[in-house]
Amino acid sequence: xxxxxxxxxxxxxxxxxxxxxxxxxxxxxxxxxxxxxxxxxxxxxxxxxxxxxxxxxxxxxxxxxxxxxxxxxxxxxxxxxxxxxxxxxxxxxxxxxxxxxxxxxxxxxxxxxxxxxxxxxxxxxxxxxxxxxxxxxxxxxxxxxxxxxxxxxxxxxxxxxxxxxxxxxxxxxxxxxxxxxxxxxxxxxxxxxxxxxxxxxxxxxxxxxxxxxxxxxxxxxxxxxxxxxxxxxxxxxxxxxxxxxxxxxxxxxxxxxxxxxxxxxxxxxxxxxxxxxxxxxxxxxxxxxxxxxxxxxxxxxxxxxxxxxxxxxxxxxxxxxxxxxxx
Numbered sequence: 049x050x051x052x053x054x055x056x057x058x059x060x061x062x063x064x065x066x067x068x069x070x071x072x073x074x075x076x077x078x079x080x081x082x083x084x085x086x087x088x089x090x091x092x093x094x095x096x097x098x099x100x101x102x103x104x105x106x107x108x109x110x111x112x113x114x115x116x117x118x119x120x121x122x123x124x125x126x127x128x129x130x131x132x133x134x135x136x137x138x139x140x141x142x143x144x145x146x147x148x149x150x151x152x153x154x155x156x157x158x159x160x161x162x163x164x165x166x167x168x169x170x171x172x173x174x175x176x177x178x179x180x181x182x183x184x185x186x187x188x189x190x191x192x193x194x195x196x197x198x199x200x201x202x203x204x205x206x207x208x209x210x211x212x213x214x215x216x217x218x219x220x221x222x223x224x225x226x227x228x229x230x231x232x233x234x235x236x237x238x239x240x241x242x243x244x245x246x247x248x249x250x251x252x253x254x255x256x257x258x259x260x261x262x263x264x265x266x267x268x269x270x271x272x273x274x275x276x277x278x279x280x281x282x283x284x285x286x287x288x289x290x291x292x293x294x295x296x297x298x299x300x301x302x303x304x305x306x307x308x309x310x311x312x313x314x315x316x317x318x319x320x321x322x323x324x325x326x327x328x329x330x331x332x333x334x335x336x337x338x339x340x341x342x343x344x345x346x347x348x349x350x351x352x353x354x355x356x357x358x359x360x361x362x363x364x365x366x367x368x369x370x371x372x373x374x375x
Contacts, residue, residue, distance in 0.1 A: 051332025051333065052335045052372070054335045057364040057365075059339070059340065060340070060342055060347050060349045061349055061350050062349060063348065063350040063355070066346075066348040067341070068316075069314075069341075070235060070318060070343065071343070071348075072341060072343030072347065073343030073345070073346045074343075074346070075348045076342075076343060077127070077345075079355060081127035081128075081356075082131065082134060082354075083134075084134055084137065087104065088105055088133075089104065089105045089106070090102065090103075090104060091103050091104070091105050091144075092157070093146070093173050093176045095149075095169055095172045096168065097160060099149055099157065099160050100154070100157040100158060101147060101158070101169065101173065102124075102146075102147045102152065102153040102154035103124060103144050103146040103153075103173075104144075105143065105144050105145075106143045107142055108136075108139075108141040108142040110141045112141045112186075112187055112370060113177050113181050113184050113185070113187070114142070114143050114187045114188075114189065114366070115146065115177060115186060115188045116129055116132050116136075116146065116191075117170060117194035117198065118145075118147070118191055118194060119191045119192030119193045119194060119195075120164075120193040120247070121247060121250075122151065122152075123152025124145035124146060124152050124153070128191055128358070129145050129191070131356065131359050132189060132362060135359055136366070141187075142184070148162035148166070149161060149169070150250055150253065150254060150259075155257070156253075158259070159260060160283070161280065161284055164193045164197055164224055165196075165200060165292070165295065165296025166197045167197050167200040167206055167207065167209055168206070168209050170197055170198055170201050170209070171201055171209025171211070174186055174210040174211060174212055175210040185213045185214070186212040186213050187213065187216075187366060187369065187370065188215045189218065189362065189366075190216070190218065191345060192218065192221065192320075193221065195217030195221075195311075196222055196224070196297070197296075197298075198220070199215075199217050199220055199301070199305070199311070202301075202306075202309055203304045204301065204304060205295075212307065213307070214307065214308045214309065214366075215309040215310070215369075216310045216362065216366065216369070217312070218312050218345060218358070218362070219313045219317055219344050220311065221320045221324075222297055222299040222320075222328060223299050223321065223328075224292070224297045225293040225294070225297065226321050226323075227320055227321070228272060229273075230319040230320075230321060231318075232273060235318070236318050236319050237271075239318070239319060239344070240272050244269075244270060244272055247266075247272070251264055264279050264283075266279060273289060277289040280292060299324055299328035302328050302329065302334060303329045303330060303331050305330070305331045305333050305334050308333055308372055309333060309334050309335070310336075310365045310368075311325070311337065312361060312365065313337075313338055313342075314339045314342030314346075314347070315338050315340055315341070316341050316343060317342070317343060318343060325338060337365075339361075342357070342358070345358065346358075
């Protein structure tokens, strides 16, 4: 599905007890997940505006550094991040697992907020990785929110920043407006409430840490669209949530990407509509893989020892991208 000519991994075949978009999404988050053998070395990256990101690093022996960026409400210690660390380390790569502004171990280090348009933050991290590991290739993997930010970085949707050599975006919400409507509809409201709970907590922590004024009034049971209007947009310098969604959706910029990249998503993702990918032309440098089932970053499968198809797919595409001729 691209000019890269990448082969696809075997399909994700859902077990009888894990079929359907919601079961895929929920079980993918709840099934036991391994952790790396060591906690890694703590490090920090100072951003252009003075805010600081915290991360964990593991040294490898290959010529590649893999940068991992988590989704909304997550941290470097999220289950999918830990599994990605393990698969990259197993290939001998150096790994950086980052926390977005104020997340995880980064609490108290950032006044600014993170959101789906933080292509600039990813660029600062990529630049820091190149400075720390000169001569090594940089591979970036962005999950969900970070997947959109990564694609926005590659397509220069909000500016020109340092880019990786190869990239993978997992279930990226490339049409933020469409995603915002879907996530508050029907059973998806479960995910909406979960994200809002985590986002409200992050705002409260910033206030408690004395980083921002206590001026944001965010109702407990508001929707994510409400949260974006009440906090994300004003804190991020956008006119309103529609301005944020319009300016930070990666979809309109996929045709401009020149970095070899894979977009991996599921046709049954409950709130990242597959139509978003059908409606967004991609460049010949982008390999679009739309799996039949998987939900939102679930991909629970039979025929694998851990029921984790996503891990196998990430490893498959990481190897394939790194095997491409260096431009």
